Amino acid sequence: MKTALQKLRRGLNTKLGFFLLVVLLFCIKSYWAYQNEFNLGVKGSMQHFLLAFNTIPGALVFLGIALYFRGRLSYWLMLIINALLSTWLFSNILYYREFSDFITFNVIKGSGAASNNLGKSLMGIIRPEDFLVYADVIILALVLLFHLIRVDMRRFKIRYAMTVTALGFVLFGANLGMAESDRSQLLTRTFDNNYIVKYLGLQAYTIYDGVKTTHNSVVKARADQDQLKPVLNFIHHNYAGPNVQYEGVAKGKNIFVIHLESLQQFMIDYKQDGQEVMPNLNKLYHANDTLAFDNFFHQVGQGKTADAEMMLENSLYGLPEGSAMVTDGTTNTFQSAPALLHQKLGYTTASFHGDVPSFWNRDNAYKSFGYQYFFSKEYYPKTKDYDAGYGMKDKIFMKESAHYIEQLPQPFYAKLITVTNHYPYILDKQNKDIQPWNTGDDTVDPYVQTARYLDESLGEFLDYLDKSGLRQNSVLILYGDHYGISNNHQPAIAQILHKKKVTNYDLAMFQKVPFMINMPGLKGGIDHTYGGEIDVLPTIEDLLGISSKNYIQFGQDLLSPERNQIVPFRNGDWVTPKYTKYNGDYYYTKNGKQITKATAKQKKEFSKIQKYVTTDLGLSDRVVNGDLLRFYKLPGFKKVDKKDYTYNLKKSLRNLQDAQKKQKTSLKTKNNNQTTIDDYSTDAPELKDYPKLNFPKP
Incomplete structure (x- = not known):
């Protein structure tokens, strides 16, 4: 034992030994902070391992910078770098506690409201245990000051320092590889900063945010008002x-927008063993005062729900x-439905x-x-047991x-976002009222159970609106945000649709999601017009009597007799009442028959549609990437100032x-309070077991 302690002390008296001690203590405190100060949603052994790794x-990489310097300077640089990294960690702890998110460069550069609000309530945010992030810095400084560990004055060879740096990058590569295996498209499909920190750590998140911010800033910096001309x-x-x-x-x-998570159109009137899976939604869909659209498509890309919003x-x-x-929700200028209404x-x-506010950057984008x-x-x-999945x-x-x-x-305009019918369709036994499918695909089979649960939730909500009297003065807008069952499950899809196999045409039609508008006295019916999510806002505006003629909006009113009925998909494919293009194949939309040898006339038609789709998507991207709405003066509209809003x-x-x-x-208030x-x-x-719920109080 004594010999082991002597060897340990001799090791710590070398620069490499002291460096490894600093790294160890830094990693321990970082892991402690991830576990105790942030709500990262770590699940499973792989995620727990990656959180530590x-x-x-x-x-x-960062502490290793000190190894390139000599003597005492090298030691004190380790502590200084450690202190700086600890301060960044400390700052994020405080910011996260107030805003449930991590600090971004955009927040530092321009989000004065967040910084001001944090500063005003700083004393109410800080907790004594927060200062534990500095404990190792203080201890190591005292150890050096009292010579409990001697400073190794020998030169640390540059090639050894470079080896440490290289090892850091190699381990990061391994970290990223393992993270991608557990969460594919981690960096390209980023919907929550918590995921980046959970999988890659706070330092990697900060660098990632810096690169992303720099790229976006360059694009925006080059933008000018002239780029609006082709858009307009x-x-x-x-x-x-x-x-x-x-009109x-x-x-x-009142407007209720009810977001039906991952719900697809094929579930309308769908029966399993002769039983309606979604009776409440079916009843609403066929009601005389409901406008229901049976050719309405989702148009999302990697952003999924965020794209739909x-x-x-x-x-x-x-x-x-x-x-x-x-990417742009925090900094861009928008002329959005909430502000317009x-x-x-x-x-x-x-x-x-019913999830954390940082998910999809809602806490910033909503402002x-x-x-x-x-x-x-x-x-x-x-x-x-109130929580499930998302x-x-x-x-x-x-x-x-x-x-x-x-x-x-x-x-009021109220949007309610449901989540239970979200992959991987987690639902406990006590809430399952229908048997799962038996396609042999374990990912797909429980979808029908969470869809039934969603329908029951909707039925209870509609019943409340009737009893409370809200229904009589409200418009209900219900929409599915994106597919629930991806194209990667074609054998299961074929079984669900009662087909032997599915074609690209079937997969294109499988992208339909429900969209319906219900209002007492509305002349309803099933509308066969072709449209998608991009068309919702102009439709709402016309129903409210707001002219959107001068707005920069890429959709068309679904009820307009003038609409062109071209539905672009995010990847450039499309659907029209006459033709469908999906995954490179062309079909007649009405019967699904593939067009293998297009005529010259058809090729011309395809080209015209494709030109519209490409232009539509490209100009929208130009507006978002260049933040072009900052140059557009909308008559009667005051630019949104995020400082006017707080979700504290x-x-x-x-x-x-x-x-x-x-x-x-x-x-x-109208009910005598x-x-x-x-x-x-x-x-x-x-x-x-909760006869009375205790809601937070101001």
Whole structure:
């Protein structure tokens, strides 16, 4: 034992030994912070291993800089670098505690509101244990000052220092490879900064954010007002005027946008063993006062849900790679639905989502969109087993959202994002009311169970709207955001669709998602027009009597008799009522027959459609990548200032209280300040032991 201690001390008295000690202590404290100060959602042995492993490469590279210097300077540089990295860690701990996200260069450069809010409440944020990130720096400094470890004055060879640096990069490569195996497209399909930190560590996240910010800044810096000319020409040339039969029929009504996670159109009227899987949605779909669209397609790319939201709120496409809400949601100028409705019609605007606010960068992008309120996971009471996969279970989420819905001054625009019907379709036994499919594909089979659960959640919510009286003065807009079953599961898809095998035409039609508009007194029916998510906002605007003729929006009103019915997919494929192009094959849309030998006339038609699709997507990308809306003065619209918005829990709840007192139009205020939550009935088993839920207070 004594000999071992002597060897250890001799080792620590060398520069390499002291360096390894610094690296070890830095990695330990980083891992401690990841586990205790951040909510990274680490699951499974691989993720736990990577969380510990990813602390090593950055430590070797950054602390290893000191090895290139001589004598005492080398030792003190190790401590200085350690202190700087610790300060960055400390800053992120404080920022995360307030905003549930990590600091970005965009936040440092231009997000004064976040920095100011953090500074004002700093003393209320700091906890004594936060300073533990400096413990190793202090201990090592004392060890050197009191000569408990001697400074090795011998020169550390440059090639050895370079070996340490190279080892750091090699280990990072290994880290990235393992991370990609567990989470594919980690860096190209980034929807939450938590994932980058979880898999690659805080240092790698910071460098990644820096590179991404620099690239975006270069593109934006080169942009100018002249780049708007082709955009405006294209939009004005392809503008489709409103349908006079529907123009303004929803004016003054509340708007509920219900986001049906991963729900595909084929589930409408779908039966399993003679039983309707989604009876509530089917009833709504076929109601006399519902406009239902049976040729409505999702148009998302890698951004999936975020792309759907981008199109819904802005009528701008997501980007070819990654998520525009993540890449540009914090810094870009937008002329979005929440801001437009608030400024032009006095709507209260709110989004509801039962997950962390940083997911898809919503906590920042929603401010850019002009959402007054964002009710994320922290706004809801925590009950036993209330969470599944990507957030709160839908039945619990929908019921508890009613607590805030009844407080919103009317008219309001409220978007509710469900999550339970999200891959990998996790649902506990007590909530399963239907048997899974038996396709032999374990990934696909439970989809039908979570879809049924989503339908039951929707039924309970609609029942509440009827009982509370909200339904009579509201428009319901329901849409599926993207596919739930990917094209990688073709044998299972064939079984589900009762086909022997699926073609590219079948896969193209499989991209249909539900879209319906319900309002008491609306002249409904099933509309066969071809459209997609890019068309939702212009449709809503015309229903509300807002002319979108001068807006930079790439969709067309779905009800307009002038629309061209060309539906671009994000990858450049497309569908029209006559032809479909998918994965390089061409088909007749009506019957699915493949066109193997196109005529000269058909080739000309294909070329014309493709030119429109390419131009449409390309110009939208130019608007987003260049932040071109900052150059566009929309008459009667004031540019959104993110400083005007806060999603801090207590501040938001106080703002909601003040708004109710000022406007006196909320459902609760009109009900003599009595809650309507008793009208909400749910069979969610998780809520049986919670007769009264304790919501956060301002």
